[in-house]
Amino acid sequence: MRLTNLFSKTSKTSPSDETSRNARLLIQAGYIHKEMAGVYDYLPLGKIVIDKIANIVREEMNAIGGQEIGMSALQGKELWEKSGRWDDKVVDAWFKSKLANGSEVGLGWSHEEPITNMLISYIQSYKDLPVYVYQIQTKFRNELRAKSGLMRGRELLMKDMYSFSKDKDEHEKFYETATNAYLKVYKRLGVGDITYKTFASGGIFTKYSHEFQTLSEVGEDTIYVDKAKKLGINKEVFNDEVLAHLGVNKEHLKKERAVEVGNIFTLGSRYSDALGLRYTDKDGASRQILMGCYGIGISRLMGLLAEHFADDKGLVWPINIAPAIIIIARLGEENETTKLADEMYNHLTMMGVSVIYDDRDVRAGQKLTDSELLGIPYTVVVSEKTVKNKKFEVRNRKNSDTKNMSKDELLKMVASLTTN
RNA sequence: CGGGGUGUGGCGCAGUGGCUAGCGCGCCGCGUUCGGGACGCGGAGGUCGGAGGUUCAAGUCCUCUCACCCCGACCA
Numbered sequence: 001m002r003l004t005n006l007f008s009k010t011s012k013t014s015p016s017d018e019t020s021r022n023a024r025l026l027i028q029a030g031y032i033h034k035e036m037a038g039v040y041d042y043l044p045l046g047k048i049v050i051d052k053i054a055n056i057v058r059e060e061m062n063a064i065g066g067q068e069i070g071m072s073a074l075q076g077k078e079l080w081e082k083s084g085r086w087d088d089k090v091v092d093a094w095f096k097s098k099l100a101n102g103s104e105v106g107l108g109w110s111h112e113e114p115i116t117n118m119l120i121s122y123i124q125s126y127k128d129l130p131v132y133v134y135q136i137q138t139k140f141r142n143e144l145r146a147k148s149g150l151m152r153g154r155e156l157l158m159k160d161m162y163s164f165s166k167d168k169d170e171h172e173k174f175y176e177t178a179t180n181a182y183l184k185v186y187k188r189l190g191v192g193d194i195t196y197k198t199f200a201s202g203g204i205f206t207k208y209s210h211e212f213q214t215l216s217e218v219g220e221d222t223i224y225v226d227k228a229k230k231l232g233i234n235k236e237v238f239n240d241e242v243l244a245h246l247g248v249n250k251e252h253l254k255k256e257r258a259v260e261v262g263n264i265f266t267l268g269s270r271y272s273d274a275l276g277l278r279y280t281d282k283d284g285a286s287r288q289i290l291m292g293c294y295g296i297g298i299s300r301l302m303g304l305l306a307e308h309f310a311d312d313k314g315l316v317w318p319i320n321i322a323p324a325i326i327i328i329a330r331l332g333e334e335n336e337t338t339k340l341a342d343e344m345y346n347h348l349t350m351m352g353v354s355v356i357y358d359d360r361d362v363r364a365g366q367k368l369t370d371s372e373l374l375g376i377p378y379t380v381v382v383s384e385k386t387v388k389n390k391k392f393e394v395r396n397r398k399n400s401d402t403k404n405m406s407k408d409e410l411l412k413m414v415a416s417l418t419t420n
Numbered sequence: 421c422g423g424g425g426u427g428u429g430g431c432g433c434a435g436u437g438g439c440u441a442g443c444g445c446g447c448c449g450c451g452u453u454c455g456g457g458a459c460g461c462g463g464a465g466g467u468c469g470g471a472g473g474u475u476c477a478a479g480u481c482c483u484c485u486c487a488c489c490c491c492g493a494c495c496a
Contacts, residue, residue, distance in 0.1 A: 012445060012457065013432045017488050028431095037488065091496065110496090144421070144494055152495085202496095220495085331455055365456035383455065393455095 023149025038146020107140035134161030150303030198232035212262035315375025331383035
């Protein structure tokens with residue numbers, strides 16, 4: 001993509017109405033645009049990033065047998081009344097409205113009821129189970145206070161998966177499988193080493209649940225982590241009973257701030273019972289279906305990653321979620337320079353490499369500063385100087401290492417980056 | 421929802437009740453520049469968040485209200 005064609009722009013200043021680092025950087029670099037508190041638009045570069053994050057999640061969900069669907073955001077009142085969750089006193093996150101005919105509807109903040117209801121049409125026999133269904137969809141939550149940029153929004157992109165199992169054993173096996181898939185997701189996103197499976201309260205579903213918490217000083221949660229055992233305990237369930245249950249020594253725990261980047265629940269038959277989803281077993285008997293739900297806040301993850309992978313010059317995206325692997329900074333408009341930069345851009349594009357071409361007629365300082373603010377992993381400088389040396393100057397965003405490379409060396413490096 | 425803070429061109433900001441509301445960035449035109457956000461000249465762009473009030477006179481004072489940020493509560 002050529003920067004002269006990109007409508008979004010970087011700014012010399014960061015917005016004054018944001019304090020969180022993720023929002024300040026993402027807005028300054030032109031990845032997102034603020035619509036209102038807790039509601040953001042994704043601009044071209046931001047859309048690529050969030051899609052890449054969503055894709056990693058999608059791949060791991062598919063790998064454990066998840067089937068992707070897309071459910072409606074508009075929710076009818078009747079279904080939620082069956083489970084007792086329509087009342088604002090029970091769920092205060094609802095955005096509610098009315099149809100033209102006066103009937104009440106809500107904007108989906110979670111989907112246990114509709115997915116369970118939907119499956120009544122398709123699941124009758126033990127032969128139909130288990131089923132694992134997920135979606136990546138915009139959720140609406142009427143947060144009392146939106147904050148921290150993308151980390152706590154009122155409109156958020158979320159992956160929610162629901163499992164439907166024949167019995168406890170089958171459910172528990174999948175719960176474990178999903179846990180491992182989650183850990184893989186965080187590892188691929190580059191935060192595996194600071195993300196902990198964390199024991200947490202189950203809310204109204206069950207007594208306990210598991211969260212995935214990424215250590216961060218901007219986190220809203222306080223957890224106690226056992227780094228050796230690679231597990232955490234949320235402050236809200238930090239008590240002797242839980243410690244004994246997990247077999248952890250209080251001495252080995254460290255108090256940390258963390259961001260909840262995932263949450264998985266065992267739902268039991270709470271919703272299947274309420275909505276009447278059952279199956280017939282081999283012997284012709286009607287049996288309960290056991291459910292689980294598994295959420296990952298995709299937009300929150302983008303905020304966390306922006307926050308985490310950044311320095312005083314701007315964003316520092318990991319290669320697998322960066323909007324492009326390379327940004328070509330063409331310094332000057334001189335004929336040979338332009339020709340070489342154009343050629344390199346076309347070559348990389350034809351190779352299928354994601355590359356941003358800074359073909360703007362602006363000064364060198366601005367191009368280099370922007371390449372850093374945008375956080376593109378590698379900057380390739382093409383200038384009169386590099387043309388004369390018959391080399392490309394390649395700079396690593398993360399550590400500022402700069403190397404002069406021939407065209408072949410550069411292409412080889414790019415090839416190695418894209419195969420990893 | 422309680423407490424605190426902030427609203428002035430696209431962005432960042434200044435503005436003691438008193439002239440036609442300024443500055444920097446950005447934007448448009450011309451020229452000189454060209455490896456870390458250059459410079460000269462010319463130009464466009466404003467319901468001062470909104471409503472009401474006080475006053476000869478309000479961006480500035482008062483009341484109400486809306487929005488945004490932070491702390492807290494909340495987060496199934």
